[in-house]
Amino acid sequence: MYRYDEYDQAIVDARVDEFRDQCRRRLAGELSEDQFKPLRLMNGLYLQLHAYMLRVAVPYGTLNARQMRMLAHVARTYDRGYGHFTTRQNIQYNWIKLEDAADILAELATVEMHAIQTSGNCIRNISSDQFAGAAADEVTDPRPWAELLRQWSTFHPEFTYLPRKFKIAVIAADEDRAAMRLHDIGLQLVERDGALGARVYVGGGMGRTPMIAPLIRDFVGADELMSYLEACLRVYNRYGRRDNIYKARIKILLHEIGADEYRRQVEEEFLAVKQLGIDPPAAELARISEMFASPPFDPAAPDSVDRTDPDFALWLDQNVKPHKQSGYAIVNISLKPIGGIPGDASAEQIDVMADLAERYSADELRVTHAQNIVLPHVRKADLYPVWQQLGEAGLAEANLDLISDIIACPGLDYCALANARSIPLAQKIGQRFAGAGRQRDLGELKLKISGCINACGHHHAGHIGILGVDKKGTENYQLLLGGSGAEDVSLGRITGPGFDEDGVVDAIERVTDTYLQVREQGERFVDTYRRVGMQPFKEAIYG
């Protein structure tokens, strides 16, 4: 885990002071709402339908127990006892008072946390692989790189008023657990001739115009990465569209000028920028990397697990993933109980997860972009007591990557932009497929719901995606099939005319029934879809 030094702490403390001053000026009427808006947004404070929402950064999704407990404390003290984990690996609180916002940031700063750049037209929280440091397939731990990027992008003087928001993801494995190519910049760390560097993808994104990022550079060495990214951002800052908010993301610039022309402009800029001494020395990456060293694993930890309890065995098969260290495992805690709100956790549940991390997982937790929590380093011998304690807290749903492990945006229940509700629909779908046997029979099936075209619920990247739209004043849902946010990245296609809330649940059932009829041995839903195409599903849905 990264730990702040005096410089990091001073910067976060200064931010609290600054935001306190900005809130005071707004409350005193010295700032108009129009002037205050970009300032509060750069601190993660949104005005929603009913109250302010505060989004707290969880850099690259990594937390320790002390930080997790602070998140519970904020939920209890300043919200209604809940926190909502997001697809950006952050947490947000939906019932915040403007008067409390600076105090919350001050409390967060005591545990090395902040809400810096969790919104606004700037570089947002850097996201990463939730299994970083625990996965067997990574070439290096991506988190030190993500921390380097966090520091570089924090209050970047040139890139704070970009045409639109800017999201960067860093992974270090071929398996993509972070939807890397659906980011404005996706970095895959790779090794070349014994040196580490990044493969750079630019111009991916979801929203109303989903695009998969093309490869812009095959390799940038660690010693030039910041210069290269400055060049990428500068071309965007200068030439990204500012006349239309819906065409302002970097993906539109790439689409309009083409990847080759964008690459040429970046290379030209890079030639100049790399002379400026912007890149931190190798010693800085080494300093950060030391803090992410593996916890002291017990080489004698037993590698077998007693599977006698059948419910435990189900959870083991579904939610526990292999660890790089023999005798250890990665535990996924589902925040998708049947009938619950995807990504929500109560203050009590957050505390339980903090306690378990401290006792069983080397004091580490991760937030995933699928709105779940990970305990990355659990001894196999401890899995049974961990499962039991999760169960007591209502956190042992064995549905990771199954149809009820739904990503959903807050939707019309909270969000001022939404056209339709997402949460009640997620609850209905969960209930329809609630039978554990039924879900497992369907296998890996990633279902994602967005309540409007902005696609916060990643519907384009769902094996099954649902998009809520407004149809002459009533909520209507379009169905998409065949998307993926993983290494087999693809964008879903709309099946045809939309449905009402119950209609879309029925349509999903016809889709999954069709899959069960036509699938071949070993095929996931998305594999079958790719093999047989849209037609059989369309016939089943619309007859």
Next chain:
Amino acid sequence: MSDNVLRYRDDEAHDEPAVTLDAFVAGQTNAGAVRLEAGDDARALLPHIDRLALVEVSFPSFRDGRGYSSARILREAGYAGELRAAGDVLVDQIPHMRRCGFDSFAPESAIDGAMLERSLARYPTPYQRAADAKVPVWKLRHG
């Protein structure tokens, strides 16, 4: 020059009215002062920076951040004259603008001097190198 220009330079203010980039590069003028609109390419000035005393960069809206890049491009190329941010410039933006190389400001609305001083002093050590003299944190950590 308008009365409410904030300057962070010791030299004499340059009083000549700025000409447009088009007029300047067309060679119709011997002006020492140029005004860049937000969408103008600052690079077009690079062959001439030695004879310029003032470049004024326009901010039509505080949300339009193109001028920050214009400033850095000019400073990175060695431009040493006055670099002025003009237009919708807010007090909370001036610290970032200073880091990008602006050393004079002509905001449309008056700026509270005391608040600006606080704002400029607030972040003593930045994370990244920019066009100002501030030493980035990584340099302080490693020398």
